[in-house]
Amino acid sequence: MPILPTLSDIRASIAQLEERHQRNGVVLSGRILHVCHSLPVTCTLHVDKDESSSSTRKWKLGPRYGHAAMISGIRSLSATHEQIIVGWTGDIEGTEGEKKEVGEVTEEDRLQLNDLIFKGGEQEDVHEAHDEGHHHTGYVAVWMPSPVAHGYYDGYCKQILWPLFHYLLWQDVATEYASADSHYPHYEAANAAFARRIAEIYQPGDLIWVHDYHLLLLPNLLRELLPDAVVGLFVHTPFPSSEVFRCLPRRKEILDGMLGANLVCFQNYSYTRHFISTCIRVCGYESHLNGRGIENPSSSHVTAVSYCPVGIDAERVARDVLRPGIKPKFDALKTLYQGKKIIVGRDKLDVVKGVLQKLRAFEKMLQIYPEWVGRVVMIQVTSPSLADSPKLERQVSELVAHINGTYGSLDFIPCHHYHQTLKKDEFYALLSVADLAVITPLRDGMNTTSMEFVIAQERTKRSPSVLSELMGVMGILGALWVNPWDLHTVASAMHRALLMPEAEKATRHKYLHDVVTTRTSHMWANVLTEMLLQQMTPSVHGKNDANAAGGRKGIPYLDIARLRKWYDAASSVPSSSTIPRQPTRPRAKPTRLFFFDYDGTLAPIVKIPSAAVPSEQALNALNNLCKDERNLVYIISGRDADFLDEHLGSVGTADGGRGLGFSAEHGGFVKEPRKSTDPSPWRNFTSKLDMSWMSEVYEVFRYYTERTTGSHIEVKKSSITWHYRAADPEWGQFQCRQCQDLLENNVAHKRPIEVLVGKKNLEVRPIAVNKGEIVKRLVYKHPQVEFIFCAGDDKTDEDMFRALKQFTERPSPSPKAESSIIDDSGKIEFVMDAPLSVTLVDDDDDEEEQGCDNSSNNTSANSKYPPMTIHLSPEAVFTVAVGHSSKRTLASWHVTSPAEVVGAVEGLLGLANSDEALEKREE
């Protein structure tokens, strides 16, 4: 017997998690907000007029059926948490059952209903009392005008998303409507109405679970309105393969909407796989958390992706099957079909439920196993669905008539079809009396009837089930699984199940029963709660950090006020913007060093490398930074010198300004900041290196380019890059790994080179140079530095962060420590060795042609350049990773996009809200 965690295990784990969170300062309100398409109650507004024509208006609530598993799961959480269910009111009915427009409901009516339903948990008439409810469960209504509510639900949800998610495209819809896009504005409006309503009631520390495909835009809308909220999204339907999903005209909007959640959860692993590959293949997003998360570049976090199947409330069903009304119905059915095996099917009348295919399979069974004619009946109940199609109903009736006409007789009707909603007693009587359940949807998120059947059979026959492998699967060993399209196999499975020996029936039933009674709806809701709590971490700012995915402590978001404070504190040398520099006056020593990586840091990543040009805003910010003589600004990039010269070469050089300094090709080339008129040759640190490896690497890259459509090679002077961003993402990555393997094992080990895995690229450069060495060199060269800002997004930028790490940490006091506190401002004396791999210049105005140290022979450099003493406060060194807060990095801070790097520069220059900056943004 498999050992599965119990509900009390999960509850204990939730309690522990909450305790730990509280100890760590995570705010928890004890409330869970469940956002569902509609409320679990119907709302009727009774208006009674008295003789004097004044009227009394009173709300009456009734039960709304459907989604029993979800609602029972949610309600089970009231054992430990306060629950709020947020949903649409549904159509408001009047006294005579007439539909009321939202406009007919007064403000006072609304307030009255809000008040009434918020006490939802106490409405005994509305739902069955819940046994475990120690905490309040309230409802919160979302009001929507009828055209929005119906355009959204009957239109976009039912006609566009529902078929798509069940692998049916819209041929029928397209003839009726202009396109698969027609109802999208209503879907947007409805999701926005939900977002506004939640923002009204949200309290810090609430957990928010958004339910299902009706509300896929909502997570991102909530992220915008409530940045600190922890949001989960549970999709109850299947999620189709990327090749199907990509047909949706609004695919990007929908995926971005979903990725606003901290956690997106599905019914099974296949759906998570489809979702992740859709994000990667359709939108080009990157996977994280070992393939279990997705980073949307335009949002600030990684969305974790997981699954947890919904179960049923097994205890309640077990009680229900004992209802006294069932027995007489059970006996009646038994007598009616005396001597015959009974096959039952109960499905919504919806194409995706595969009723036609099932009936054809039944017909096939009678055809290939004629011994069953006269000895078996199929009772198929179809409950009406919203997407009810008269065409399908007609097809089912015709097929039933055909089967009965072919295999029936005056005293035997093989197929009985009832299109109606069964009463509870009838339903359980039917499930209990059956010799076989056949539930074979063409697609289904998770099918609860198949689970109710297992419970209903516990005290009767332990009959087997034939189930579709195209639905969310639980209890894989217990049932007979079939492909519903393969009529022959379904027919054989029915035959086999009807002849199954009692011992096998018992074994299979026990397995299924164990699963159904363990993986219950209560378990599901509690596991979801646990998973969402795991997404919460405290942030340094005292608010919850909903953005550190996977529960890891995230790196803090760059504190601009603090940045500015240390920037302003650096040196008292007046800036050139306030006192014009005299030609005779010596240039002030810069006391602030800036190191910016380029791609992914100053410019967003784009498909074609040559298209990644700096924005006006970035150029403007860099220009302003260069204006201050105390600033020395370097671009430390993997790009080649030509690209950097072309796009950034003139920055800061107007009016005789110093301009930017550059390091190209990951440190292979350096150009010091100087006036544009200066003939300033790039210093090539690789000129003395053996570069014969380049042709060999080029050959390897060429081999992979030929075999990877969309990839290309970028040849630079001392490095070479293979790009696969435009290739198929999975094939590109696979080829990249193969290529890396080949280079590392067959080329790199015998050559002085390093293979770097970049963003959808593989780069090879001489081992003697790297960005970290360049940064060390520049700090060494400017020991007067009082402020350092270094930003990067890529693995190669970690070398810069590593090089600066020695200055960002206060060393623990020890006599042998290389540094000690020297003054009240907290400055520390750091003793820095001369950088190893490159030689140095003494002053940026004194040109000195440089060669490369050629890596190993550093003795002469070291004797010429002794250890350097630097007095610097660790707080004044800002290493900033561009990416989400859970990124693995040596940096101390993070921002989420190149635009935010530029924003930070504007912020420290006091430009963020200046007219100049605003004008630029408006442009």
Ligand SMILES: O=P(O)(O)OC[C@H]1O[C@H](O[C@H]2O[C@H](CO)[C@@H](O)[C@H](O)[C@H]2O)[C@H](O)[C@@H](O)[C@@H]1O
């Ligand atoms: O050190 P960096 O400035 O970050 O440069 C690293 C490499 O960036 C470039 O490639 C990357 O950006 C491209 C444009 O967004 C993108 O298309 C590509 O997929 C990225 O890998 C550049 O082409 C390389 O030469 C740099 O080494």
